[in-house]
Amino acid sequence: MAEVSLRKVVKRYDDVEAVRGIDLDIADHEFVVLVGPSGCGKSTTLRMIAGLEDITDGDITIGGDVVNDVPPKDRDIAMVFQNYALYPHMTVAENMSFGLRLKHYPKAEIKSRVTEAARMLDITDLIDRKPKQLSGGQRQRVAMGRAIVRNPKVFLFDEPLSNLDAKLRVQMRIEIKKVHQKVRTTTVYVTHDQVEAMTLADRVVVMNKGKIEQIGTPNELYHSPATRFVAGFIGSPAMNFLPCRLEESGGKLNVRLTDRLSFPLPPARAARYQNLPRSEKLLLGLRPEHLTEANGHAAPGVENFETVLDVTEPMGMETLVYFTLEGTYVCGRVNPSAGARDGAPLRLAVDLNNMHLLNEGTGAVL
């Protein structure tokens, strides 16, 4: 087991820069998820760690050794692919033991490792089957088993759950987490699914356009996003962004959306934003759960307003409501018993204690 470091790593294909100088330190035993939209460079980064892609510039170290020019087989890593990449002509046991057999491990050792991994992944009964006789979830388990038996320094997962249906994905997500709790191998996991990233990771690395936007624990990213991209990417439904500016009235700081609508800031927020220029174009970032039905009790930092709902989406445990607030399409989350109906008026409450202010130009969270 080992830590992994990336220092100013660049990947250039002809004239396209896929990864643009990223720095990342992954601690021993850590589970790090690289997440971002298609083409953000997350898979390229993983493949550079694996050694499947050459790096154009920078350094990658695994366990303290620079591995820039070390071939994949000598990096002591194991990789799980999106399409499983099981060897179709080999049985499950042969698939799992292929790497060990290439390295001429003793037969008894191979057998015990395969048995142990199969037991951990609950595929003991499938050990003599060929991949085509397995379901998608079982194949993914075998692919993980193939990684586990090698007992490598680092596990690399490249969108391993993307080919599974929604229900199985949730189940396998838990399996992966369980396996990591048992083997504690340093893991780098790539996904485009922010839910997967949040649920699995010790730390999440949000990537966009070949750069790292923010690194943090799932909660840090959710509650204290650094940029508009992270704020909008993490969380589902996504954060609402409303154009606004700050203004002073009667010695109090207000956030003004339009001529008609402004909210007074709660004291903690007012103190934080006190020094911002008043004329600057800003965005008010509000997560849907901070736009709820008004409950009639006044609370500090909670402001009520009237709106007419456009569309409602009953989810069972909550109802998502969509409406236009001063020209911006906004999503809120209300209690199913709040009486939200398509086209009906509803009194909503905005919780400004959890608001974010962003610079509209730079996208930075202030």
Place this chain on the structure above:
Amino acid sequence: MSALTIDKSGPTRKVKYGSMSRDRTWALRWSYFFLTLFAIVALVPPIYMLITSLKSSAEISAATNPWWVYHPTLSNYKELLTSNQYLRFFWNSAMVSVIVVAVTMLISVPAAFALSRMRFWGSATLATGVFLTYLIPDSLLFIPLFKMFALFGDYTGIQLINRWYVLLLLYPTLTVPFATWIMIGYFASIPKELDEAAIIDGASWFQTLTRIFIPVALPGLIAATIFAFTVSWAQFLYPLVFTTSTDQLVLPVGITTTLIKGDVFNWGQIMTGALLGAAPPLLIYAFLMDYYIAGLTAGATKG
């Protein structure tokens, strides 16, 4: 037109479904018609060969129904199978074909692997080049090739012309490009994650080829093998041009040159010899047909 009229006056308005199934029915009828036609065209010659091979020379030249055997005899088979000359042709053919198949596979499988997977400078051009080579017909090549081998003999003193083993050098020019092309198509259909997984598992390029690609691409490999064998076994022009002594001849040329004496055609033996000669490829096809089709179609759609 009549079908259309019936449809219009029909009691129900299932015009669409009706026409769908009618289309299908007609498509099937036409398919059967043409398939039967092709089957007849393809099967008549071997059946005629079989009938003639069972006749004596006297019966062949007699003015009787050529499609019927009145006095069946195995004398043609006996004579050929006890003739050292015919067995020699058979042996030459077998030896040439087996060696050519082996050489072809030894060259084309690694070549196809390199061209489809290793992505070196010019690999794509080279892959197209391999296929273009195959497009040049042997009837264009045999004259310069003959000249080349003759010159080679003059300069080095190593005489290759009129030796059966010259065919071992000639046939691969026909078999290697096509076999390589089939294998490129087949290898291309193997997802690249499979070799990446193998590389991470610690396999070298050679191990990836022998332990992953060859087993996975076995149908393609078998298709290429059958192809190479058929081409070698049936090749007529090269052995006709390059070999002349009877002990150096292969089957197709041997039959035509030794069983036709001047203007005397020994039809019974010619037919028997050809029929026996057709047997080995036929048997191989019969056993490996499914693999052959799988291999060819993979090459066709993905290559």
